[in-house]
Amino acid sequence: MTKDTEKSPTEIFWIEMTNITFQWLMTEIMDRFSRKEKTFITTPNPEILNKTLKDKEFKHILQKSDFATPDGIGLYLGYQILKYNNIFMRILILPYAGFNILFRKKYLWEKYGDKICGSDVTLALLDKANEKKLKIAIIDPKQSLIDALSVEKQRIQENFAELFGSKYPDIDYKLIIYDGDDKKVYETIKKENIEIAFSTIGMKKQEVISSNILQNTDCLIALGIGSSFDYITGFQKRAPAKYGNNWFEWLYRLIVNPWRWARFKRVYNAIVVFTFNVISKK
Numbered sequence: 001m002t003k004d005t006e007k008s009p010t011e012i013f014w015i016e017m018t019n020i021t022f023q024w025l026m027t028e029i030m031d032r033f034s035r036k037e038k039t040f041i042t043t044p045n046p047e048i049l050n051k052t053l054k055d056k057e058f059k060h061i062l063q064k065s066d067f068a069t070p071d072g073i074g075l076y077l078g079y080q081i082l083k084y085n086n087i088f089m090r091i092l093i094l095p096y097a098g099f100n101i102l103f104r105k106k107y108l109w110e111k112y113g114d115k116i117c118g119s120d121v122t123l124a125l126l127d128k129a130n131e132k133k134l135k136i137a138i139i140d141p142k143q144s145l146i147d148a149l150s151v152e153k154q155r156i157q158e159n160f161a162e163l164f165g166s167k168y169p170d171i172d173y174k175l176i177i178y179d180g181d182d183k184k185v186y187e188t189i190k191k192e193n194i195e196i197a198f199s200t201i202g203m204k205k206q207e208v209i210s211s212n213i214l215q216n217t218d219c220l221i222a223l224g225i226g227s228s229f230d231y232i233t234g235f236q237k238r239a240p241a242k243y244g245n246n247w248f249e250w251l252y253r254l255i256v257n258p259w260r261w262a263r264f265k266r267v268y269n270a271i272v273v274f275t276f277n278v279i280s281k282k
Helices: 022-034 046-052 056-063 073-081 087-103 105-112 118-132 148-158 160-165 182-191 205-216 228-233 249-256 262-280
Strands: 039-042 135-141 172-178 196-199 221-224
Touching: 022 039, 022 118, 039 205, 046 056, 046 073, 046 262, 056 205, 073 087, 073 105, 073 262, 087 105, 087 262, 118 196, 118 221, 118 228, 135 182, 148 160, 160 172, 160 228, 172 182, 182 205, 196 205, 205 221
Parallel strands: 039 221, 135 172, 135 196, 196 221
Antiparallel strands: none
């Protein structure tokens, strides 16, 4: 192969990440949509990939993706390290890999493909849906109302028409409050003739139900997007470009919401645990 056509390996823990640019991805998704081809999109991050090491079902679900886009700084560390089979070499290369992440982003993007966040895919699809007046569904979890965050999230759901509908006036949308009844979700999607389904119900659950929606309905695009709609409705603030562009969105979230201690565990898993798993992977 020539240098221009050579593709570097982007497989991590038996999950093949899609080595592409963001622009190419969105063009391909909409081309498939116009051909009425079903598209299952996942956005694996280090936490998700850690989970697949112990959860074979989750691994198989991700392997079914039409596009698995890299959503996290750690994946680019993994790409660089996993091309070496020797653990000693993986440890030796670690400082260089970290240097590339901090100072050679363009090089990594060209070599391994763009870093593509679920929130970016969500916003791009919503713009397309608004432009083409498509029918979408947002599958959001039912709230327990046992803490202030849950109460606030329910308030967001109750005012969703104002918070979301005003921003995307030409989208025909259905907010589905998920209570664990998958069959009810499928029936609603069929009844409403939904074309794109966004699931926000949490890691693994959202990927499983997205895959099943495509199998059980005529919906054409399905994806799990975590907290992406929280940025749109104002429930969470997205990191400024200087954080996101330098891959430190997690740091911004800790600064803005230091009381959400669960974030520290997530950062630890995404950086320390994931790096250990990558180095020690056989």
